[in-house]
Structure formats: C-alpha cells, structure tokens
Amino acid sequence: MRLRPSTAVRLICLTFIVLLFHCCYISCQRSDGALTVVDNPEVNGLDTEDGSEATIEEEDIKEDLEVVHPTDQWQTLKPGQAVPSGSHVRLNLQTGQREVRLGEEHLKYWTQQHSENEDKQPFINPDELKKAMKKIKEDLNINKDSNQKESVSSQFRPLDELKKDMAQLDLLVETDVQILRRLLNQFNSTHVTEDKLNILHELEYMVHQVDNAQNLCSMGGLVFILEGLNSSDSRLQESSAFVLGSALSSNPTVQVKAVESGALQTLLTLLATTEHFPVQKKVLFAVGSLLRNFPFAQQHFLSNGGLQVLSEVFRGDGNGSLRTRIVTLLHDLISVKEQISKTSVDSVDPSHEERARQYSRVSLDKELVETNWCSLVPQLLDSSEHDYREKALQTLIVMAPMCLQQYRTDRSLMTSLTRLKTLYEEIVNKEKTVENSQTEYFEEIVELIDNLKIKIR
Structure with a gap:
C-alpha cells in the first residue's frame, strides 16, 4: 500500500x-x-x-x-x-x-522587590504603637478640657467677684423663716388690698411645706389669716381661706393650733353667711383640711352645727360643684372612722387605741341621720355629670348602715338606681363595639349600683 x-x-x-x-x-x-x-x-x-x-x-x-x-x-x-x-x-x-x-x-516574592538585598522596612513594635496612640488621645483630652475650661470661665464670673458685687449692692440671702417674718410684717403694716393679696399668694406657696406652716403659726400668722377671713372684701376672704387650707393639709400641729385659735368657728360662720361661690369653695377646702384625720376637730364641728351648715350650702348649690365637695368630705369622714373602729380590736398599738377612743366620741352617724343627709345625698344622682353620680354612689354605700331603713322606703332612690343601671349598661355595650374604647369607668359605676342594691335588700 x-x-x-x-x-x-x-x-x-x-x-x-x-x-x-x-x-x-x-x-x-x-x-x-x-x-x-x-x-x-x-x-x-x-x-x-x-x-x-x-x-x-x-x-x-x-x-x-x-x-x-x-x-x-x-x-x-x-x-x-x-x-x-x-x-x-x-x-x-x-x-x-x-x-x-x-x-x-x-x-x-522577588518581582515584588522583597529580595534579601533590598532595604527592609522599619519594624514597629505593637506596644510602642499603643503607647503612642494613648499619648495622642491624652493630648487630645487635655486640649479638649482646656478648651472647655476656657469656654466655661468666659461664660461665668469668679465667685469672689460675685461676692464683692453682692456686698456692694447690699444683697442678703434670706431663709424661709426670714421670708415668713418679712411677709407678715408687710401684711400687718400695709392697708392696700392688692399688697395683701400678693402677700397671701406668696404665703400659700410657702405653707405647703410642713415646717413653714408650723413656723407661720408660731409667728402669729394665724391671727392675720383669721383677720382676712373676717374681712369685708371677698378677695381677701378667698385668699385667706386658701392659705389656711394649704397650711392645715396633713399637718396635725397646725390643725391643733387652728382649733385652739377659733379658726373652725370663723370658717363655719363665713360659710353660712357668704353667697360668693369662690369664697364658699375655698372655705370648704379649709374645713375639709381641718377635719380630716382629726377627731377632736370633728367633735367641735358637730357641736357647732357643722352638718347643718353644710346641708344649707348643699341645698343652695345649683350646679352641683359644692354638693360634690360636701359629699366627698362626708364619705372620707365616715370611711376613716369605720376603718379605725374595725382595726382597733386587733391592734396593740397604744396610739391607735387612743385614736379609736377619740373617734368613738364622734357621733357622726347619729348627726347625719338627724340632719336628714340620708335624703340629701341621693339628690346628687340627678346630676348629669358622671363624676358627681360616682361620688354620690360611693357615699350612699358607706352611709347604708345608718340609712338602711330610709333607703328601703325611698322609692325615688330605687327608681334612680334602676334608671342609672340601664343607662350605664347601654353605654358599656355601645363602647365595647368601638375599637380601643375604654369601658372600665362605666363598668365600675354599674358595680357601685349593684353593691348599693345588695345592701338595700
């Protein structure tokens, strides 16, 4: 091939x-x-x-x-x-x-110029690098602090210079006691109503502190306040009652001195005679501050016809604002007395036993029935305000033991309770259909109505 x-x-x-x-x-x-x-x-x-x-x-x-x-x-x-x-x-x-x-x-390696004959790069020790960085940071902080100090010093003057300037201006730093004494002296020496109103405004701010209120009493401040209550100017009456009520709040020392100075009789007299609503409101505030947690003052209140005075104010109140304040005060007085009497049996505290003994002398239940409060309190249920109705229901519940017989025979009371329960149940059912609605408040009112009905049965 x-x-x-x-x-x-x-x-x-x-x-x-x-x-x-x-x-x-x-x-x-x-x-x-x-x-x-x-x-x-x-x-x-x-x-x-x-x-x-x-x-x-x-x-x-x-x-x-x-x-x-x-x-x-x-x-x-x-x-x-x-x-x-x-x-x-x-x-x-x-x-x-x-x-x-x-x-x-x-x-x-050779093409990147890392041969043995090339110049080696200087070696940096990590520890030395850390020390250098730390020193740089410290230097920055020092510079920052110095700049801040310079800025602060430029904004504020030295204390020595301020002292010299204050000494030249003859300025004095007053303590609270010195301020109270100065205000009382000014109140006593002036006859201008506006000046007295300004002084009372400053006093009201200061007496919220317990020590200042006690110092005011020790300086004779109650005398000037009572003079303001007896004034013919309704503005002085209102401001004086406001100062007195603030000084009396949760301050037993001032409460005792107020009763001893006759402040309770002055307040009741002013409450019974004035028709000026702002004055009545501030006087009720002062009376409540004097009576709460003070059985001795409550005894004097009852003996001086205090419940009768309150009933007259209750009947004369048209808008219900004063009625609500009065009913709330009665609720607090009854609740505290009931609580003290219940806990006194098991208590071994001598001070508590003494308080229970003092409260036992306060015939509040009997006086409430005699002054017809069992019929007066239900009238507040006719108000259109939910808050007023709530306060009335709470007070009716604590008054149930002393007013039970009258409650059972009072048809208007039962009619009001039935009507209000139907009303608030409808409100609750309606609110539940609305997203993110709050029904707890109205449900509590329905619960109060049910509790009162249970007590009346």
Missing part, C-alpha cells in the same frame, strides 16, 4: 516525537548525574514548565550533594547537583541540558 506524501510526513514527525520523549525518559533515570530534590520548608511542591506540580521520590540521597540556589534567571544544572523543593526545572530541547530557576511563589 502506497502512502500519500502528506501521510508519510506525519508518520515521520510522530516517530521523531516518540524517540525524543524516550530519550528524555532515559536521561531522567537515576545515574551519577541524576537530579535530586532536597526539602525546602517554605515550598511543598515542585513546579513543572506547564505549571503542574511534580513529585520526585527521594531515594538514596547522598549527604554530600551540592545544592543549587536558584535565582529568578534560568541556570544550567550540572550532573549530581540538587535543587530545593519548589524550584522550577525544565529541559532545554535546544541544548539538551537541565535548567532551574525559582518557583512561582519565590519568583513572585
């Missing part, structure tokens, strides 16, 4: 390539000029020309082998020489000699 010329050329080239690889294989066998690889701790593989990794077994390595130190340039290997692991080895087909240079990793 005859081959075409092109086919013959191809066979000749293929035969040449096979012979060439065979020669290379023979030359790489172990001989006196064999190539030996020594371990390099930095690189684990041996790179070939095409970038693949070649593995060379270490057999019978001689201890006196000459190790070549490759560079970034190709250099010829002599027979018997060894190369470090990771070096790049090739066979030069033109010369038939083996050549070696640095591996890819080492070569990259």
Whole structure:
C-alpha cells in the first residue's frame, strides 16, 4: 500500500516525537548525574514548565550533594547537583541540558522587590504603637478640657467677684423663716388690698411645706389669716381661706393650733353667711383640711352645727360643684372612722387605741341621720355629670348602715338606681363595639349600683 506524501510526513514527525520523549525518559533515570530534590520548608511542591506540580521520590540521597540556589534567571544544572523543593526545572530541547530557576511563589516574592538585598522596612513594635496612640488621645483630652475650661470661665464670673458685687449692692440671702417674718410684717403694716393679696399668694406657696406652716403659726400668722377671713372684701376672704387650707393639709400641729385659735368657728360662720361661690369653695377646702384625720376637730364641728351648715350650702348649690365637695368630705369622714373602729380590736398599738377612743366620741352617724343627709345625698344622682353620680354612689354605700331603713322606703332612690343601671349598661355595650374604647369607668359605676342594691335588700 502506497502512502500519500502528506501521510508519510506525519508518520515521520510522530516517530521523531516518540524517540525524543524516550530519550528524555532515559536521561531522567537515576545515574551519577541524576537530579535530586532536597526539602525546602517554605515550598511543598515542585513546579513543572506547564505549571503542574511534580513529585520526585527521594531515594538514596547522598549527604554530600551540592545544592543549587536558584535565582529568578534560568541556570544550567550540572550532573549530581540538587535543587530545593519548589524550584522550577525544565529541559532545554535546544541544548539538551537541565535548567532551574525559582518557583512561582519565590519568583513572585522577588518581582515584588522583597529580595534579601533590598532595604527592609522599619519594624514597629505593637506596644510602642499603643503607647503612642494613648499619648495622642491624652493630648487630645487635655486640649479638649482646656478648651472647655476656657469656654466655661468666659461664660461665668469668679465667685469672689460675685461676692464683692453682692456686698456692694447690699444683697442678703434670706431663709424661709426670714421670708415668713418679712411677709407678715408687710401684711400687718400695709392697708392696700392688692399688697395683701400678693402677700397671701406668696404665703400659700410657702405653707405647703410642713415646717413653714408650723413656723407661720408660731409667728402669729394665724391671727392675720383669721383677720382676712373676717374681712369685708371677698378677695381677701378667698385668699385667706386658701392659705389656711394649704397650711392645715396633713399637718396635725397646725390643725391643733387652728382649733385652739377659733379658726373652725370663723370658717363655719363665713360659710353660712357668704353667697360668693369662690369664697364658699375655698372655705370648704379649709374645713375639709381641718377635719380630716382629726377627731377632736370633728367633735367641735358637730357641736357647732357643722352638718347643718353644710346641708344649707348643699341645698343652695345649683350646679352641683359644692354638693360634690360636701359629699366627698362626708364619705372620707365616715370611711376613716369605720376603718379605725374595725382595726382597733386587733391592734396593740397604744396610739391607735387612743385614736379609736377619740373617734368613738364622734357621733357622726347619729348627726347625719338627724340632719336628714340620708335624703340629701341621693339628690346628687340627678346630676348629669358622671363624676358627681360616682361620688354620690360611693357615699350612699358607706352611709347604708345608718340609712338602711330610709333607703328601703325611698322609692325615688330605687327608681334612680334602676334608671342609672340601664343607662350605664347601654353605654358599656355601645363602647365595647368601638375599637380601643375604654369601658372600665362605666363598668365600675354599674358595680357601685349593684353593691348599693345588695345592701338595700
């Protein structure tokens, strides 16, 4: 069979390539000029020309082998020489000699100018760096503090300069006692109503503090306040009653001195005679402050016809505001007395026993029935205000033990309770259909009505 010329050329080239690889294989066998690889701790593989990794077994390595130190340039290997692991080895087909240079990793290191001969960068100790950063931060804080001090000092004057200026102006810092004494002296020396009203306004602000109220009494301030209550000017009456009520609130010392000075009789007289609504409101505030938690004053109140005076004010009140204040006061007096009497049985505290003994002398229940309060309080249920109705229901419940017989025979009371229960149940049901509506308040009123009905049965 005859081959075409092109086919013959191809066979000749293929035969040449096979012979060439065979020669290379023979030359790489172990001989006196064999190539030996020594371990390099930095690189684990041996790179070939095409970038693949070649593995060379270490057999019978001689201890006196000459190790070549490759560079970034190709250099010829002599027979018997060894190369470090990771070096790049090739066979030069033109010369038939083996050549070696640095591996890819080492070569990259050299191309980035990290050779042994280049100038090394200065080493920075981490501890020294931390100290330097800390010093910079401290310097910044010092500068910041100094700037803040300078800004503050520019805004405020030194204390010594202020003292000198105050001394030149003859300014004095007054204590509360000195202020009270000065105000009382001014009140006693002036005859101008506006000045007295301003003084009473300042006194009312100060006597909310317990010590100031007691100091006011010890200075004779109650005398000036009672004079204001007896004044013909309704504005002085109102302001004086306001100061007295604020001084009496939760202050037993002032309460005792007020009763001893006749303040209760003055208040009841003014309440019974005045028709000025602001005065009546402030006098009721002062009476309530004097009577609460003070059974001795309650005894004097009852003996001086206090309930009768309150009943007259209750009947004369058209809008219900004064009625609500009176009913709330009665509720508090009855509730506290009932609470003290219940806890006195198991109490071993001598002071509590003394309070219970004093309250036992207060015939509040009997006086309430005799002054017809069992019929007066239900009238507040006719009000259109929810708050007024709530206060009336609360007071009717605490008065139920003393007014039970009258409640049962009072048809108008039962009719009002039935009507109000229906009204508030409808309000509750309607509010429940509205999203985020609050029905607790109206539900509490329905509960008060049910409790009162249970007591009346």
